Amino acid sequence: MISTSAQGPSSKRRAPRQAGQSVGMGPLGRSGVVLLTYVLAALELTCLFMQFSIMPYLSRRLGLDSVAFGYQQTVFGVLQLLGGPVFGRFADQHGARAAFTLSFLASSALYLLLAAACIPALxxxxxxxASRLPGALMHTLPAAQMVIADLSTPEERPAALGRLGLCFGVGLIFGSLxxxxxSSSCGIQCPVIVALVVTLLGALLSVTCIPASTKGASVHAQTTLPGKPKASVFDLKAITRLLLQPGVLPVFLVKVICGLPIGLFMVMFSIISMDFFRLEAAQAGYLMSFFGVLQMVIQGLVIGRLSSHFSEGALLRASVLVFSVVGLAMALMANVFHFCLLMPGLVFSLCALNVVTDSMLTKAVSTSDTGTMLGLCASxxxxxxxxxxxxxxxxxxxxxxPVFGHVQFAVNFIVLLVLWKQPVPRKMDRAQ
Incomplete structure (x- = not known):
């Protein structure tokens, strides 16, 4: 079912590259570019969670009810859903520098419009x-994943992608804080202005320090062949064609199907924390900080070590298995203490699923398409x-x-049975 071993001429393009074969690393070198990528991802995620923390209060201040607030959240989700694959294709065609710069400029535009919305006369x-519109191009994390995938060997890719979890945890904790x-000490517009300054700094760092391309030299030559027609960034056929490559669609479906039940729970978590757990706003914030710390530890440290001892197929099945067990326990939980006991298993499953599937999918396509593939994953x-x-x-x-636990258990148990019957082939699993 989940075989990504390509046959024929295209398999030559998928041969593993050694780290350091990328072109134009500049004065920072490969390790410096990787470190800067982590820093840029942490800055963008910090600003994003700063925005999330004030949006309900800004919406209420502007007179929006919960329905209107839901509408603008949906608009933001739809724009990011549509923009993810297009942004990934843009990153493949124009390189890491252009991708990072575009994402940070889009973020700056969003925070500028939010700052203007705080002015009473406007x-x-x-x-x-209107501030939701630039969200279609805000995809710093997929750009960072593309750079990490380009500059890492297949063997070290799961650990390298997993370290981005540290950036996510930093963004979640410091952004919310x-x-x-x-907003409490300086006014609701202060976090927006700080985020605007930080994203402009990120754009400047991207232009001056990120290399124009992190693709391999052979890939760079392929994309610049004389007489070869240049495909459009908005070529939807080229984007969807990736899903039809051998082994890609099954892994992508596992990612979507297994992540949907817990995604539904997390979307409703703010309401569940108030109505079911009976938490105050500060207590809910502490709980989310605990979630962020767990994600930093598990994705940044644990997943990388496990990937060096176990195959990606084994980690994928383990994540689905733990998802099933946690779902069954969620159906029985009665208070927030029970949820805290379940949270390590929940975070492990979520991190392992995301890191392993991202790694497998980037190995399943040619190096010239890693950005597009990660853009699809980001959707x-x-x-x-x-x-x-x-x-x-x-x-x-x-x-x-309890219904969220029942759905999570049922969905993941069915997927686990399918994976056990048709496991990931070892050849694809190790990307040999």
Missing amino acids: PGVALLF LGGTL VQPLTRTLGPTLGGLLYRSFGV
Whole structure:
């Protein structure tokens, strides 16, 4: 089922590269570019979570009710869903420097519009909705994943991608903390202005320090063949063609299907924390910080070590198995203490699923298409955010919190049976 071993001439393009064969690394060198990539990802995620922390309060200040707030959240999710694959293709065609710069400039535009929405003399609601539009091009994390995938060997790729979890944890913890602290002490517009300055700094660092391309020299030559027609960034056929390559679609479906149940739960978590767990805002913030710390430790440290001892197929099956067990336990939990006991297993499953599937999918396509593939992967979470408020709200209203555990158990158990019957072939699993 999940075989990505290509046959024929295209397999030559998928031969593993040695790290360091990328072109034009500049004065920073390979290790410096990788380190800067992690820093840029952490900066962008910190700004993003600063924005998330103040959006409900800014929306309420502008007079929006919960329905209108849901609409603007859905708009943001749809734009990111549509923009992810296109941005990934742009990154493949124009290189890492252009991708990072475009993402940070789009982020700067979003925060500039949000800052303008805080000014009483301006039409705040219109500017708030307009600020969602640049979200289609805000994809710093997929750009960072592309650089890491390009500059790492297949063997070290799971650990290298897993370290981005440290960036996510830093962004979640410091972004939420700074957003609340700055808005309380300096006004609700202060976090937005700080985020605007930081993203402009990120754009400057991208232009001056990130190499124009991190692809291998042979790939660079292939994309610049004389007389070869240059494909459009918006060529949807070229984007969807990746999903039809051998072994890609099954892995992608596992990523989407296994991640959907927990995604629905997380979309509804703010309501569940108030109604079911009976948490105050500060207590919910502490719980999310605990989640961020767990993600930093598990994705940044644990997944990398496990990937050096176990195959990607084994880790994928382990993540689905733990998802099933945690789902069964979620159906029985009665309070927030039970949820805290389940959270390590939940975070492990989520991190392992994302890291392993991203690694497998980037190995399944040619090096020239890693950005597009990661852009498709980045669309999975916006898809959940788009469907989640409606579907999750319907399930929660009709059946309560236990239904999320039942759905998670049922879906992942079925996927586990399929994976056990048709496991990942060792040849693809090790990307030999």
